[in-house]
Amino acid sequence: MRSIRRTLLATLLAAVTAVTLAAALFAYRLARQQLDAIFDYHLRQLALSLRSPPAAVQDTPAELEFVIQIWAPDGLKLYASRPQSGLPDPAQMGFATVPSPTGDWRVYTTEESGLIVQVAQPLRVREQLAFAASIRTLAPVLLILPLLGFLVWRSVGRALAPLDHLAKALASRTPSALEPLPESGAPEEALPLVRSLNDLLGRLRAALDAQRAFVADAAHELRTPLAALKLQLQLVERASSAEERALALADLKAGMERSTHVVQQLLTLARAEPEAAAALAGEPVSLAEILRQGVADHALLAEAKGVDLGAIQAADSAVVIGDAAALRTLLANLLANAIRYTPAGGRIDVDAGVSGGRPYLEVADDGPGIREADRKRVFDRFYRRGSGSESGTGLGLAIVKAIADRHKAAVSLCDTPGGGLAVRVDFPPGPAEPRDVPRASAGERSAGSADAPS
Numbered sequence: 001m002r003s004i005r006r007t008l009l010a011t012l013l014a015a016v017t018a019v020t021l022a023a024a025l026f027a028y029r030l031a032r033q034q035l036d037a038i039f040d041y042h043l044r045q046l047a048l049s050l051r052s053p054p055a056a057v058q059d060t061p062a063e064l065e066f067v068i069q070i071w072a073p074d075g076l077k078l079y080a081s082r083p084q085s086g087l088p089d090p091a092q093m094g095f096a097t098v099p100s101p102t103g104d105w106r107v108y109t110t111e112e113s114g115l116i117v118q119v120a121q122p123l124r125v126r127e128q129l130a131f132a133a134s135i136r137t138l139a140p141v142l143l144i145l146p147l148l149g150f151l152v153w154r155s156v157g158r159a160l161a162p163l164d165h166l167a168k169a170l171a172s173r174t175p176s177a178l179e180p181l182p183e184s185g186a187p188e189e190a191l192p193l194v195r196s197l198n199d200l201l202g203r204l205r206a207a208l209d210a211q212r213a214f215v216a217d218a219a220h221e222l223r224t225p226l227a228a229l230k231l232q233l234q235l236v237e238r239a240s241s242a243e244e245r246a247l248a249l250a251d252l253k254a255g256m257e258r259s260t261h262v263v264q265q266l267l268t269l270a271r272a273e274p275e276a277a278a279a280l281a282g283e284p285v286s287l288a289e290i291l292r293q294g295v296a297d298h299a300l301l302a303e304a305k306g307v308d309l310g311a312i313q314a315a316d317s318a319v320v321i322g323d324a325a326a327l328r329t330l331l332a333n334l335l336a337n338a339i340r341y342t343p344a345g346g347r348i349d350v351d352a353g354v355s356g357g358r359p360y361l362e363v364a365d366d367g368p369g370i371r372e373a374d375r376k377r378v379f380d381r382f383y384r385r386g387s388g389s390e391s392g393t394g395l396g397l398a399i400v401k402a403i404a405d406r407h408k409a410a411v412s413l414c415d416t417p418g419g420g421l422a423v424r425v426d427f428p429p430g431p432a433e434p435r436d437v438p439r440a441s442a443g444e445r446s447a448g449s450a451d452a453p454s
Contacts (some may be wrong), residue, residue: 090116158176348364370413
């Protein structure tokens with residue numbers, strides 16, 4: 001696992017070390033240049049001072065750093081202070097760097113009073129002096145380098161301390177402690193992280209609150225049908241005749257079906273929750289196909305109740321990016337609600353098209369409708385309309401709203417000319433180029449409609 005602390009320490013210490021080494025190399029080169037200039041000056045002055053050879057040829061002591069050689073104009077060597085030095089005969093006048101078996105030499109050759117004078121010095125002497133000078137210059141820096149490393153380590157630790165405090169603050173929290181983290185005192189670089197965490201904590205708190213509300217509502221909603229099932233079971237046990245037992249079993253079966261429907265609706269709502277659902281499947285879905293399948297699936301149910309169910313239009317251009325199964329559930333709940341509240345002999349029109357560049361689904365009936373004051377509450381879980389004798393779970397429109405939210409669609413309610421209710425779901429623009437399709441007349445209803453007898 002990559003550590004920011006270790007990365008910063010390694011980077012800073014490597015940078016300090018590299019700068020120190022570069023400074024040492026620079027100091028060495030500078031000292032060497034200065035020493036070369038000084039010793040070259042000494043070589044020249046020494047050579048100019050020798051206008052005649054010494055009286056006798058003799059070896060100089062090894063401690064003497066300079067070697068002197070003198071030649072006559074005819075090339076005869078008149079003097080050599082150190083014959084075993086291995087220096088070659090002079091090849092050029094002035095300064096030169098000459099290699100020899102004993103090492104490289106810095107040589108100055110000149111002609112004075114008819115004599116050729118050569119003064120040489122080993123380069124190793126200059127290198128040793130330059131190294132010693134650079135060490136003396138860098139000694140304070142090298143001595144404080146460990147202290148500098150310690151200060152870097154401490155500075156990095158203090159700079160990253162707010163992140164450690166943030167991690168400890170999060171680790172010490174209980175699962176129910178979802179309050180925002182304080183932004184005061186946080187460094188500027190850590191503020192985006194703190195704000196992102198606070199945003200995440202806010203979404204998590206909202207999701208947990210919704211979950212708690214859902215569980216509480218579900219428990220409250222299931223209490224009544226379960227109590228009814230218990231009473232119906234007792235009636236079955238107390239039945240004294242076959243007829244009483246058959247009636248009690250029929251009531252028990254109806255209660256089981258209602259309870260099963262409630263559970264199925266609860267599971268559908270849980271799957272449709274935007275926060276609980278996985279990423280939306282990004283596949284093109286034809287609303288026309290969804291419409292045709294929905295009308296076909298509910299045709300028998302509408303016919304059994306005597307309701308005229310049919311499609312006004314099914315535009316092929318009505319295509320959205322979404323989850324086909326979820327959209328089928330959305331339309332199924334709209335149709336089930338419309339059939340439940342539309343009286344016998346009533347009419348339900350389903351429409352799929354494009355308006356203003358946005359695909360839409362619309363289900364319109366001529367039932368009792370919904371009062372304007374109740375329209376904001378009908379999307380709440382377990383809310384039931386006060387009018388009518390039809391019973392339900394109160395989850396149908398809540399499921400529709402949850403699926404619409406997942407698809408970033410807008411759900412609107414309005415009155416129909418006959419006094420009923422029209423529920424319209426407007427989706428974002430789909431992948432296909434949208435085009436408006438004129439609304440068909442009632443006589444052009446699709447073949448999948450179920451026309452009830454008059």
